[in-house]
Amino acid sequence: MDVTLITGASSGIGEALATQLAARKQNLLLVARSAGKLDMLCTQLSNTYGIQAHYIPADLSKPDAAGQVYEECHKRKLTVTLLVNNAGIGSSGEFVKNNRQAELAMLQLNNASLVALCQLFLSDMIANKRGGIINVASLAAFFPSPYMAVYAASKVFVRSFTEALTEECKPYGIRVLLFSPGFTSTNFMNTPANDNAWGKVLTDGAYTQTAEQVATELIQAWKRKETFHVSGRLNAWAVRLGALIPNATVARIFASRKRKQMNQ
Numbered sequence: 001m002d003v004t005l006i007t008g009a010s011s012g013i014g015e016a017l018a019t020q021l022a023a024r025k026q027n028l029l030l031v032a033r034s035a036g037k038l039d040m041l042c043t044q045l046s047n048t049y050g051i052q053a054h055y056i057p058a059d060l061s062k063p064d065a066a067g068q069v070y071e072e073c074h075k076r077k078l079t080v081t082l083l084v085n086n087a088g089i090g091s092s093g094e095f096v097k098n099n100r101q102a103e104l105a106m107l108q109l110n111n112a113s114l115v116a117l118c119q120l121f122l123s124d125m126i127a128n129k130r131g132g133i134i135n136v137a138s139l140a141a142f143f144p145s146p147y148m149a150v151y152a153a154s155k156v157f158v159r160s161f162t163e164a165l166t167e168e169c170k171p172y173g174i175r176v177l178l179f180s181p182g183f184t185s186t187n188f189m190n191t192p193a194n195d196n197a198w199g200k201v202l203t204d205g206a207y208t209q210t211a212e213q214v215a216t217e218l219i220q221a222w223k224r225k226e227t228f229h230v231s232g233r234l235n236a237w238a239v240r241l242g243a244l245i246p247n248a249t250v251a252r253i254f255a256s257r258k259r260k261q262m263n264q
């Protein structure tokens, strides 16, 4: 059976995307750690929309997890025709004081597992001569971000990797989209490494979107066959204007804003 695989589907953008794709009659394979939430979501989506919704609980901050998800897919005879690498966490705070293990686990989730899933499923897509990949980056992929240094760098990795992969996949007819949300009201800022006043300042602006708006933009970008999309008109303008300013200047402005906020 053909399925769309969405990582990080138990909440936020991933859950909204799963719901909107189910409404469009897509069969789904949902991945995240929270088995209970995925179970409930799958039941609700299949009952409401008459689709097949499967899930695999997996902790993608573990090095073996991507391979296990891939093997489980094959065992269940599920063919992934669209892979959405959405799972990701953030961290903020002064780099030198952050928990090193948590930062490294974030890189495993945001980068290494994403790369592994792309490679594993891409080989099947090429063999089947069909398929597509959407990698979720961030506005942070375009700006050096003091006090979110490792998270932003992880998203720069997603951006560079995905833009290169887009070109490598063209000869096979496999489409790849780099999708970059801006500030979105989800649980993203409620994780232990990211739960702080600075994060809440960042996500509390007029530019903030809902997970549903972001999911809708992602689906539209994919339908329009885009290879690059920044979610939200203001965010897209910020990226265009930001490209005109030297990175060092952007970093200095962000750092000074953060220091002011810390001293309040």
Ligand SMILES: NC(=O)c1ccc[n+]([C@@H]2O[C@H](COP(=O)([O-])OP(=O)(O)OC[C@H]3O[C@@H](n4cnc5c(N)ncnc54)[C@H](OP(=O)(O)O)[C@@H]3O)[C@@H](O)[C@H]2O)c1
Pocket (backbone or CB within 6 Å): 007, 008, 009, 010, 011, 012, 013, 014, 031, 032, 033, 034, 035, 037, 058, 059, 060, 061, 062, 086, 087, 088, 089, 090, 109, 136, 137, 138, 139, 140, 180, 181, 182, 183, 184, 185, 186, 187, 188, 189, 203, 211
């Ligand atoms: N919210 C924003 O402002 C914002 C802005 C730019 C980019 N993004 C990006 O958008 C993506 C989705 O984030 P969101 O805002 O929707 O946040 P969210 O509501 O916190 O959702 C994150 C999802 O990732 C899953 N996840 C977290 N750690 C995981 C792990 N170790 N293994 C497997 N799954 C894991 C979570 O499920 P479990 O906890 O059940 O594992 C959840 O389903 C992320 O890549 C994020 O970087 C978000």
